[in-house]
Amino acid sequence: MPEALIRVQGLKKSYVSPAGSVEILHGLDFQINAGEFVAVMGPSGSGKSTMMNILGCLDTASSGTFEIAGKDTSKMSSDQLAGLRNDVIGFVFQGFNLLQRTTIEDNVALPLVYRSADKATRRAAAREILAKVGLDGYALSRPNQISGGQQQRVAIARALVGKPKILFADEPTGNLDTTTSHEIMDLFTGLNRQDGITLMIVTHEADIAQYADRLIRLVDGRIDYDGPARAYFQERAA
């Protein structure tokens, strides 16, 4: 029996707009086990990003339960959620979200600052992880001095530096060209296969989703498909 890292039951999210309350997620149920590589697909407005933000503890659900590493997040304080984001979760954004004033090394080491790690520890950890994502020698550059693909590698390094249990990525290749996109996906695949990191990636591109083992497809805030990625694409091709 594999370890359940994430357990979602009856997850709903609605927003209050001038036109009234709008429900984006209509009750999601799924479980993600340690070591899985999951792609989340769906058309625009299907609620992919909303779901990822809740799973990444950046946003809160309106109702339903969401457990991560055995802990129920609905009863957590904002500080406890911050602790989860620091310890358990790594998040990679479409727009990289690096601090422009700060060196690559300090960007990568930033999560460790909030763990009160000393400078030497932070630097060593940042250098090690930068080497892993293939950015040796860029430690003292700034984000605006490197390419988009390299910036996304920095963002991945930052997400990994705290040794999280799960990595969430929201359209990580959305701002990148095709070649660079596949390089980034190869990096993700390696992290999953060799380092056993659990991965959950939102994308709207089929060839990106094909890197994953499992596919969750959202349509209008409901799960439309949840199963092996290969089976889904083979069925579609046929």
Place this chain on the structure above:
Amino acid sequence: MIGPMLAEAFSALGANRLRSVLTMLGMVIGVGAVITMLSVGEGTKAQVQATIESMGSNLFIVQAGSAQSGAVRTGAGGVQTLTASDAEAIADLPNVTAAAPVAPGNAQVVTSYGNWSTQIMGTTEDMLVARNWSLSSGYSFSDSDVRSASRVALIGRTIVTNLFGDEDPVGQTIRIRNLPFIVQGVLAGKGQSLDGRDQDDTILVPVTTAQRQLFAGRFGDTVRFIMVQASSTDAMSQVQADMTALLRDRHRIGEGQDDDFQIRNLAAMADSAAQTAQVMTLMLAAIASISLIVGGIGIMNIMLVSVTERTREIGIRMAIGARQRDVLLQFLLEALMLSLLGCLIGVALGVGGAWLIKLLGGLDTVVTPESVILAFAVATGVGVFFGYYPARKAARLKPIDALRYQ
């Protein structure tokens, strides 16, 4: 934790150098103004204090009262009812440390060096006690000098300058109204009195010598006034009541009749002068504090702009694990750094300003450590107070809202 945050705050301020400097300028001017103004106030206070101390402390002046003949009343001192023996009797009252009779007059004084018209005070040694007056050379006259009406004199610094030049006057002879006097001592310098008179332009002689020889016929055996010193401020009202009773008794004033003397309390005068100086210091500080507050509002304004501008950065930090207090601390540190840095420069400016005022304006200025500590305390307070609201605003953002901010 605080180390990287300080570095972070420093780099954030450095990223907008011009803006940071302009924000700090408000603080610099505020603190500088407070320190300079306080130094001017303190200087004035110290000057007033020194003048008051030169007058002597806890003093009374007992003056002869007015006389009435028919419908015509003379002014105070119009009749001469006080005597040197009244002074002696007052001196014996409890809590009286000195009672000096004074028989004053003006006279031309001549030495071989030159001549000079000045005030002569016939008095006793008690005058030196009451006025807290010391001798810079020579020695004072004694009771026996008073009893035998010796022609000895103690002269002030101004007299020395005008009648002896650089010579040592002790032991030399001066002629007052053509009578030879031996200079027995030189009084230490006192400077100006509260009303601007030169306190060093005076000669003290035994009261008997003044009564019988110098101003013979003018006083008889009376004196113009008696200077009385009480042992403490608290004892003053008791001493005043005792003196009134004593003098009424000695002058045989019946029940219902007016006193033939007046008692003036110099401590009250000194108090009001000190109070005026204190009020002035407070007023200057209040005016200067306004600029501190304006400086603080400037800091708050910039911190609010900074929070808005860096909302996305706050979101990123929260997304990777920054807690509310981390964000709060970060912005609070920036505000504090702005205000403390501004304060530091302001203190330097204020001390420089005080020095310039002393140099160019000729005003006495005193920068006290208290005013510097006060400035730092206020600057810290302003930094925390005006930095807290923007910092809290940043810390309360939801991570997803902060990240979505464009």
